[in-house]
Amino acid sequence: MSVIAVVSMKGGVGKTSVTANLAAAMAARLGEGQVAALDLDPQNALHLHLGFEALQREGVCRQSLQHRYWRDVAFTSPFGVSCLPYGSVSEGERGAFENLLASEPDWVQRQLAHAGLGDDHVVLIDLPPGPSVYLDQGFACADLVLVVLLADAGSYSTIIAMESWINEATLQRPGLESVYLLNQVDEAVPLSRDLGAVLRRRLGARLLPIGIHRDEAVSEALAFLQPVLFYDPRCQASDDFQRLAACLLESTAP
Ligand SMILES: Nc1ncnc2c1ncn2[C@@H]1O[C@H](COP(=O)(O)OP(=O)(O)OP(=O)(O)O)[C@@H](O)[C@H]1O
């Protein structure tokens, strides 16, 4: 099993969109049921990107509090991805789950170990922005940390803090790898182009050679509760996600 944690310091950079669309593109390559998407963000939005319309009530938060298996709340999306929602919960439940995660640093890792996933499965984890108990759990079980950035000054200014988190996590787990992904790339905008070049100088090979272009089809696909690859297979973002899936599957192959 390969685990990819999708993280960022800033909110709204596209973590949930990347998690869902990358999971769908990986499932299109690997086959149905080979890719799982885990929502560890109380916003509970990931399942919407994967075709599940109803406000998802049951999920990993409540399952954890009731000491039940996560696999019992997994649903297979029409797009070949197995989705584990966070679930729609009260503030009290959210707080209790966060206390549990704080006291059991390998909780997520242990639940994934009991999820019946094989060695060749890939799990993508969607996380909230910034430091949190969810991020700590993601760092504790990930093989690869995928940091999502926008090509703007705001994202650039977060790199020092991001690198410090990653260095701290790597001290605990020396095999942990991390890469940066540029989202909403727009080559027609000079600032976006220039910051892309600055980031490449700063991060070198850790900035993935494939970025995701700004493409309205990404937001439109969400409005239709679909990954962009199914909403518009020929658009720029679909091509980007397919190439990104191929690139990451090659580098995370067991
Ligand atoms: N490549 C893209 N092109 C166009 N729009 C995009 C792209 N990626 C994301 N978006 C849009 O940006 C907005 C924020 O995306 P998303 O919710 O995935 O970000 P997030 O990082 O998960 O946010 P949060 O920090 O709140 O969890 C959404 O409206 C989404 O449709």
Ligand SMILES: [Mg+2]
């Ligand atoms: Mg999100």
